[in-house]
Amino acid sequence: MSPRKPKNEESKRLVLLGGDRKRPIGAVWLVGAGPGDPELLTIKALKALQAAEVVVHDGLVSDEILALAPSGARLICVAKRKSRHSYAQEEINRMLVAFAQEGLNVVRLKGGDPFIFGRGGEELEACREAGVECHVVPGVTAALAASANAGAPLTHRGSAQAVTFVTGHAAAGSEPDLDWESLAKANQTVVIYMGVSTAAGISGRLIAAGRGGSTPALIVENASRADERRIVTTLAGLPQAASDVAGPALLIVGEAMALAQSSDIEIVSQVEARGRERGVKL
Known part of the structure; x- marks a missing residue:
């Protein structure tokens, strides 16, 4: 199936539909689209998408998934990429409520899972405050796809008794307020979302808190998609x-990442990284 192009070019700001005010109030569905591979959509997510009249989607949602929406549905992209936001979060909240109040079935389609660094909680609160019915459909978060494809378990007996999801990006570009000493403890996996631009700071903080620079690490770009890229490295090698x-x-740090398989594009081996730490040229 050829992806249908979203009809969102004209939707730079909220435009209310002039529908029949006598229509019953609609509902909002916060739907996790998963990491990008349409085969990782849940059945419930697919059903919600196919019943949508308006789809408000992230830039991370793949064209293959958008093509599953009804041909008559209005698709609106509200992509957020670092400092380039087509809509502020408050505008998105108002948009969801306004369309539902017009009597429409609204799907807020979000990459990954709505409640894993997706700001789904804020949208849920906005709907509740406005008296709009809101449903949540969980999705496969990117960390699960990244781990599975790399063959590196997030938890593993003997090397990863816990897994923690954190964000590498705080409000206004500031450093995230994290418990670095807790994250630096051995035998656990730390998954950092949105941490590419702050990789140097994250690496430095974890090492300063006691995590070994030779701890295996993995970077997965575009997890589950055709252009997925995996880089095997170490905590000390993360910035480079x-x-x-x-x-x-995603950045993933932990002993279990020693099992990770790189993509064919690039690999920074642990042996080379350890050698650099000791000043040994390999």
Whole structure:
């Protein structure tokens, strides 16, 4: 199926539909689209998407998934990429409520899972405050796809008794307020979302808190998609490895990442990284 192009070029700001005010109030569905591979959509997510009259979607949602929406549905892209936002979050909240109040079935389609760094909680609160019915459909978060494709489990007996999801990007570009000493403890996996641009700071903080620089690490760009890229490195090597990453990516740090398989594009081996730490040229 050829992806249908979203009809969103004209939707730069909220435009209310002039529908029949006598229509019953609609509903909002916060739907997790998963990491990009349409085969990773849940059945419930697919059903919600196919019943949508308006789809308000992130820039991370793939064209293959958008093509599953009804041909008559209005598609509106509200992509957020670093500092380039087509809509502020408050505008998105008002948009969802306004369309539902017009009697429409609205799907807020979000990459990954709506409640894993997706600001779905804010949208849920806005709907509740406005008296709009809101449903949540979970999705496969990117960390699960990244881990599975790389063959590196997020938890593993003997090397990863816990897994923690954190964000590498705080409000206004500031450093995230994290418990670095807790994250630096051995035998756990730390998954950093939106951490490519702050990889140097994250690496430095974890090492300063006691995590070994030779701890295995993995960067996964465009997880589950045809252009997925995996870079195997170490905690100390994260800044250099992340410097060449342009697309959406995850940083994963932990002993279990020693099992990770790189893509064919690039690999920074642990042996080389340990050698650099000791000043040994390999």
